[in-house]
Amino acid sequence: MSSIGSQVRKATVSIDPIVTDYAVGYLNHLSSTTLDAVQSKSLDLPLEIDFITKLLINAGSSPDKVESLAKSILDQLSTQLKENQAKLELTGDTSKRLLDINILQSHNSKENINTTLNMLGVGGGADDIEHAGRKMETRVDLKKLAKAEQKIAKKVAKRNNKFVQYEASKLINQSNEEDYDSFFMKINPLEFGSAAGKSKDIKIDTFDLYVGDGQRILSDAQLTLSFGHRYGLVGQNGIGKSTLLRALSRRELNVPKHVSILHVEQELRGDETKALQSVLDADVWRKQLLSEETKINERLKEMDKLRAEFDENSLEVKKLDNEREDLDNHLIQISEKLADMESDKAEARAASILYGLGFSTEAQQKATNTFSGGWRMRLSLARALFCQPDLLLLDEPSNMLDVPSIAYLAEYLKTYPATVLTVSHDRAFLNEVATDIIYQHNERLDYYRGQDFDSFYTTKEERRKTAQREYENQMAYRKHLQEFIDKYRYNAAKSQEAQSRIKKLEKLPVLEPPEEEKTISFKFPDCEKLSPPIIQLQDVSFGYDPESLLLKDVNLDVQMDSRIALVGANGCGKTTLLKVMMEELRPTKGFVSRNGRLRIGYFTQHHVDSLDLTKSAVDWMSTAYPGKNDEEYRRHLGSFGITGSLGLQRMQLLSGGQKSRVAFAALCLNNPHILVLDEPSNHLDTSGLDALEDSLKNFSGGVLMVSHDISIIDSVCNEIWVSENGTCKKFPGTIYDYRDYILSSADASGVVKKH
Structure with a gap:
């Protein structure tokens, strides 16, 4: 059977190689079907060979050569079938295989021949192969088919000298609702035998990547991931970073088959399975x-x-x-x-990972459907860390974590034995974790090897300035050459020199102007000064049950010049404290004193989620906060980077970061004296984070911020409040001192303790 490929290619030299590859793969798969399928006549071997014969003839092969080829292959398969049947009678081993009914389908009609040709890009039509009125699973090599279609798209675009939307095969884009186990085994098939000596580096040369609507996000890109490195994938919101991760996770890009992949993309679906068992089942x-x-x-x-x-x-x-x-x-x-895989240590390792991500010993025994969406997202992360794939893909892993959990995750990943590729805008997290940065922009991937985020940011700016100088110098040189050519091209005495300059001009490399960095700015409105006390908590305690207090004996205050970060593990009472301060909850003990003229601007992710996405930002603000004309709303939105037509288009078309900016603009309409911000950095890209930092530092009022982003806390805040052990106190140090305090609390197993 090893000669089938060469026989087919020898007989079909005149046809499209895509069809030839399909035929070779189809015939090679004939060697893996169960004998039972043939014996029960649920599969007709001559009919299958007849299908391939007609397919090759319809594609343009010589009928004589193909018919001779078909007879030879049918004889080979029939001989092998008889030999295996003889072995079956002697050994009783029903695992002997020749043909696989699940892999193959009978195609005897002209319509089905044409359908298959269309699927392979030779014709134009549907991608489904049908048999006896029902759809069957195809065994076309999807990666080869995708690669072939990318080449076709590129040729079409080049021929027309413009971008054309090329509709990829429905076969590639089909969405199958599969359970986790089935999808895992499909993406990571279990292989026996040693993988020693096989490199787990990933190198994908020259590929294009499109999103579902045909928009190209990468062109002639190259992806290189060295095994054991930790890559931070950065770029502006909407540039396609998550799409790239998704393509890798589904092996739509050519990742070696022996490299296992796992993608933390969405929260776990809750059921009655216990949290600990859920993590064990993930492997x-x-x-x-x-x-x-x-x-x-x-x-x-x-x-x-x-x-x-x-x-x-x-x-x-x-x-x-x-x-x-x-x-x-x-x-x-x-x-x-x-x-x-050290299966005997699995339960202890799973429990350790869960504990590090905030799950107490009791919580690990709770059913997964009892957890909120944020905690189920942590479960997804725990499952991925437990599986320890060769390529771990993380999409904004810190968004759902508190500072202690992020500290644990960063420490865990620093010793991760395989490859990590993470999309993140958390600069402190990337500085801790990343060994290399990949910058996605302008339909390409740029590599900053051996650099953390801060080094990348500095180097990127240096590269941009260098490219700008080279571009400007070349433009000046081109202008100088062109002026000489225009002046002396038709001058007999100077024509030879003019021709020499024309050749020089033609040989100059074509430089593109450097990509302009998109910058945005926020501006929180100035407010009048108030006399203290602004907000003061004196011996405040609170609890829904007097026997079980969430807060006890809190003594803190907020002033007009305060820059406070409130940190602590999730569930330790941070949000409750904010609600007590804003008098949404009344303390069971103690007093909250507030200036009577105080106005507070309160931002939470809930406010972003509650936007009416069917309306434009201007229409929504005029309904929710009436009193201004459209021009005033547009000007106010413009001070938060929602400029031009962005304020007039439906908000469902805005990115997550742009929706956050609309929510920031809304909370400032009453000119607040104090900004209370709950996780304000979520969904903001680097330019958005820079704008938020600058605006908070320049704000004339006070700031109280709950955040997991160490970088923005370090940049903006000069006071740390720590919520732990049922109370809240000032921390004597910076946010980095607090992080060190968290890590120093790790026990011998490396688990961060929850305070």
């Missing part, structure tokens, strides 16, 4: 191996009983012995795999 390889080990052991016990019923020299005993030998060998392979 589908371990789960499958343990299940298979149990089944084999049960079968071995059953065989011992059966063996006693037969004569020692009977054919039945020989069959049982053959089966036992196969099962014993497979059991050894399973044991080796389980030992390699």
